[in-house]
């Protein structure tokens with residue numbers, strides 16, 4: 001591993017070039033400074049080989065069995081602490097707010113309908129999984145944090161709040177950053193079983 005941390009992103013060839021580019025830029029912007037702080041250089045690669053860190057953008061797994069406007073948990077969007085980000089689950093995210101008293105229907109429009117929404121949302125989920133994998137970061141309640149799991153409350157779900165939660169800009173707090181930088185510096189991933197105690 002040496003002084004370089006190779007982050008390999010697999011499966012982005014299937015999401016389209018614009019969406020893929022959004023994901024790559026985000027990985028560089030968020031993970032790059034953490035790797036630099038750890039005294040190393042981040043190298044992002046694409047393809048079917050393995051890096052020191054790996055994310056697989058899985059366009060195959062069909063999560064629609066979870067149903068429209070049910071579930072909606074982050075658990076179906078990625079493999080928690082694993083390497084998979086489920087692309088179809090993201091494409092299928094819907095507003096799913098409260099029932100409109102006039103129409104007696106829920107708003108079931110999809111929310112991540114453009115590359116500049118889908119790309120950041122896939123990036124947010126990927127970084128969430130890396131947070132678990134690298135430093136065993138726990139879930140938090142702050143919706144602006146990468147480790148957040150809860151989207152807007154049911155009665156506050158609108159196209160705007162849902163897009164903001166899934167595709168909006170998120171951050172790690174100082175304590176999380178410190179843990180990530182420490183692990184990156186040591187090159188040991190806390191949830192990687194090959195490094196287990």
Ligand SMILES: [Zn+2]
Pocket residue numbers: 074080081128132139149
């Ligand atoms: Zn999680």
